[in-house]
Amino acid sequence: MTxxxxxxxxxxxxxxxxxxxxxxxxxxxxxxxxxxxxEPAPGENGVPDDYAGPFTSLEVYLFPGLDAxxxxxxxxxxxxxxxxxxHITAKIDGRLFLTVPVDAVRALIEAHGGEDPDRN
Numbered sequence: 001m002t003x004x005x006x007x008x009x010x011x012x013x014x015x016x017x018x019x020x021x022x023x024x025x026x027x028x029x030x031x032x033x034x035x036x037x038x039e040p041a042p043g044e045n046g047v048p049d050d051y052a053g054p055f056t057s058l059e060v061y062l063f064p065g066l067d068a069x070x071x072x073x074x075x076x077x078x079x080x081x082x083x084x085x086x087h088i089t090a091k092i093d094g095r096l097f098l099t100v101p102v103d104a105v106r107a108l109i110e111a112h113g114g115e116d117p118d119r120n
Contacts (some may be wrong), residue, residue, distance in 0.1 A: 001114040002106050008032055009102045012053045017061070021120055023113030026066040030105070031059040037076075037098035057099040064093045066112070073104035 004020045012032040019029045032038040032055040039057040043049040068074040078096040109115060 002109050004115055004120055005106055005109055008058065009055050010053050012055055021116045022109060023116045026112055027063040028066060029061040039099055055102065057101050058105060060097045060100045060105060062095045068095060068097060069108060073101050
């Protein structure tokens with residue numbers, strides 16, 4: 001089940017993010033909107049700044065313990081040490097990926113038992 005992913009892809013997250021807990025206890029966070037690495041990207045290439053979806057790719061943060069599958073869909077990983085060094089954020093223990101196709105995120109969620117309806 002991927003109801004929260006579907007909602008995120010359809011309506012974005014605005015300036016925030018949406019954390020999803022998976023059935024196996026892992027978590028990930030999704031962002032789609034202004035200042036997120038998503039497609040289409042609000043404010044770029046003629047896309048209105050207030051564009052709210054639908055999105056075809058998302059910014060994805062994998063909390064510690066959740067690994068990204070091998071493959072091209074997960075190739076754009078941010079070196080989080082650079083973000084910390086630039087004082088953009090505090091210490092980050094997980095992994096951040098940019099412009100991950102929604103279908104690849106869906107496959108990851110389903111591989112971990114889907115979204116946990118009792119914890120979301």
